Amino acid sequence: MFKEYLTVREISGPLVLVEEVEGVKYDELIEITAPDGSLRRGRVLEVHEDKALVQLFEGATGIDIYRTRVRFLGRGIEIGLSLDMLGRVFDGMGRVRDDGPPIIPEITLDINGSPINPYSRDYPSEFIQTGISAIDGLNTLVRGQKLPIFSGSGLPHARVAAQIVRQAKVLGKEEKFAVVFAGMGITFEEADFFLKSFEKGVALSRTVVFLNLADDPSIERIATPRVALTCAEYLAFYKDMHVLVILLDMTNYCEALREISAARKEVPGRRGYPGYMYTDLASIYERAGRIKGKKGSITQMPILTMPEDDKTHPIPDLTGYITEGQIILSRSLHRKGIYPPIDVLPSLSRLKDRGIGKGKTREDHADLFNQLFSAYAHGKEVQELAVILGEESLSELDRIYYKFAEIFEEVYVNQGEYEERSIEETLDLGWKLLTLLPQSELKRVRPEFIEKYLPKEKFTPERGG
Amino acid sequence: MKGKIVRVAGPLVIARGIPGAKMYDVVRVGNAGLVGEIIELKGDEASIQVYENTSGIGPGEPVITTGAPLSVELGPGLLTSIFDGIQRPLDVMREKVGDFITRGLDIPPLSREKKWDFEPAVKEGEEIGEGDILGEVQETKYIRHRILVPPGIKGKVRKIRGGSFTIEEEIAVIKTDDGKETSLTMLQKWPVRRPRPFKKKLPPEKILITGQRVIDAFFPLAKGGTACVPGPFGSGKTVLQHQLAKWSDAHIIIYIGCGERGNEMASVLLEFPELEDPYTGEPLINRTVLIANTSNMPVAAREASIYTGVTIAEYFRDMGYNVAVMADSTSRWAEALREISGRLEEMPGEEGYPAYLPQRVAEFYERAGRVICIGKDGREGTLSIIGAVSPPGGDLSDPVVQATLKVVKVFWSLEDWLAYRRHFPAINWLTSYSLYVENLESYLKKEIAEDWLNLRKEALKILEKEADLQEIVRLVGVESLSPKDRLLLETARSIREDFLHQNAFDPVDTYSPLKKQYLMLKIVLEFHHQLIKLLEEGKDIQDLLSHPLREEIARMRYVKNEDEKTLSDLLERVRKIGEVAHV
């Protein structure tokens, strides 16, 4: 049906140059039959007269110049979608990976999607309760937001993400929801951890999993988040579901991008990553959101490990420039044994303002949030000062703040992996902590809220609890 | 006869043999008819940057030229619109094709059906020339859209008619000096890369009031001036740009979302129809034009978006209005430039940016200014540009930041350490600057108060001193400072927290009129002077540090803007604290 070319001229890394071709289109899907009969897929990166530069998703191992057969399929990369995908596991290109039957698609969509018209967007404002105080209380997530987790190697981001997946809910609503999980370059163990935790929590039947493991072809990772998001868009905008998408680990994705860029000998940008990485990442992250008049939504939680814990590394940096805030995990909190080790000060949810308050969480949320935040920030500053000058040099008030910051981390940030705090519990806990400060220090909360919510008794934390 | 595509590499297409190909002409690319622009000609080959996704396009497909450069449509209907980077109306696009951007669409930017009431301002037989006002249309409640004689046209009015017309219907006929008759409509076009002409440029002399205290009081922008806002992610560039779009005392706002988030445009679309312009009481959207080319929309159209925006701005400037352009973010524009340059295999300069980057940046900001418009009434118009810059890692040595700093006169430096402390706007008061303070001096003295600039100077000095003292505190502790210095630290804190800090999301605090700003700063400094006096009279420093008036000072920001009395009273009480015997 399709013309077959035997004109592979050059193979270099994941790139293949095919010559004497006709009618080839940019970004077209190709299929290659290697001499051993195995099938590979790729896409056209560039076409110049009768030459096509092709990027292979599954690597070039076993491909040669003489016997390799190339077919151009005349369409982009597509994925067939159906509700039967719920509860199933697929590979990084969307092919069945578990033992189940093949998917009979209801609809087939191009994995690159199309940009949402900004005029069609509905502003996200519905509060999602994750049951984690450091998120719900201070970095509130809303439906349709893209909020990444910036982590480091060895930090428990997978456990945090799994906990969020288990516990996330919109209060007072019984709605259709689903989780789409895309694993890129993660280990079998990490993947297994998620699969098991899905079995326990959300029920696997609400989950679609796409897996490209560490030993799977690295270039395939370019397709994985796109395949996953196409599935998410189908569930959200065709099937009215609220979809939470977890992308783990975006660092591996970016490395695949760099690999292709290097193979093409492009002028490298910062630290060897291509100059178009911002645009490329945006084409993934911007696929979160809500659309006016549509019931469903896509909330994205990409996870990335910061190389050397460096927030200015291009991967977290460009991600931060696109997403609507970030949850940062801290190695020092982790060392102190605090779980989840969320570094509250540099973390930020940019969409929280319209998701909290009366009718959403509670009237006192914003004030309380500001007070806790500033008290903790002050406490941390005092702690730093104390390192240099010694605790004795602190004023009495500063010593109170010093203590406050400590207790805040141990009691508020710290919580069990299976502990689900309701938003009321989180807010009340915040008020309890405020009893540790002299009331004259509570300048950011309105007097009527102090009257209504501040406990009369001073809080005494149970140590080590 | 048509040209043929020979190469497709992302947004760059190379075609051969396009008849009549000229630099910067718009072409239609491929069977899908995608919009592109010729950016390089080499022999028979034209390099084309394509403003739409090129997937599925290949060699052999046709390319035809429209023979005209990339232009915008100008006329009634611009206000309240939202366009993409090449002026396609996104609201109409949604009606036509649904919620996702589709390519190859041909939708005119301005409505061809809508009728506007045109009121002529000239009579038949009158001599008119370029820039003269032909007539007016009440476009929104407070904006009269002046229909001007297009540049290059001069002659006698042969015909002019008032009434209700679409923008394509004839409203006037001009007999030019060479005897030809030119028919005029309310619709005009202008190529985006060519600045619109004006008679004369003048130095800016009036402040662009923004209602943001740190800006108006410390680092003011002039009407017709240029400013840049660099800062790392999350430091508050967009919130600041939104604040300026909301509260600036400009007649017209052009807001360009260049390669940024879709939800940020959604938030403008949600808020602007609701919020009132403090100067007219009208919904803010009625004075606003939005350009939205978000980060996931085609990258080449991002490059065009800032020119589309600034050309529309010039058009309103030419009517004699004060126009302000916000471009968020110019870094994304520069990156688009870099991407195309890379595909053209041009010699890369710093960080891969093309060597002509500084030139392009300078040309863009040069389109700002205070001018005498063309036209015989000598009216004045201003165009201010505020560009956000997003340097990698917040590093100000970034080429885009550096190129921008060379040309703009105001620098608002946003910093993440301030944002982490939730000190907003996170503008560093030590490193930011405005080179307009001198130009504005006499105006500010007259409009606000004779001592306004002295207050400013003193406050800045206290903050500078604070930075020095903090060094010492870090080394040896606060106890080692003299009581006077401790008082100064407290005042510095008050300047920062009670004056500079401003919450964009609080209904009152979000905007402060100049008068309120003046009173607030005056109170903080007067309080300082009074306390120093008390200290010198032997009062105890601890009592002074915890003086009960501090609480009232901290709440000044929430005093309603129209209520000047509360603050004047407070100032009086502050002046008299020495008389109340004990503190």
Ligand SMILES: Nc1ncnc2c1ncn2[C@@H]1O[C@H](COP(=O)(O)OP(=O)(O)OP(=O)(O)O)[C@@H](O)[C@H]1O
């Ligand atoms: N004046 C302000 N008042 C209150 N909050 C603010 C203010 N300015 C910024 N913020 C807070 O900081 C967050 C980030 O601001 P913003 O989105 O403007 O950052 P940005 O510099 O544009 O980042 P990016 O480069 O990623 O686009 C906001 O969501 C808001 O929570």
Ligand SMILES: [Mg+2]
């Ligand atoms: Mg921004």
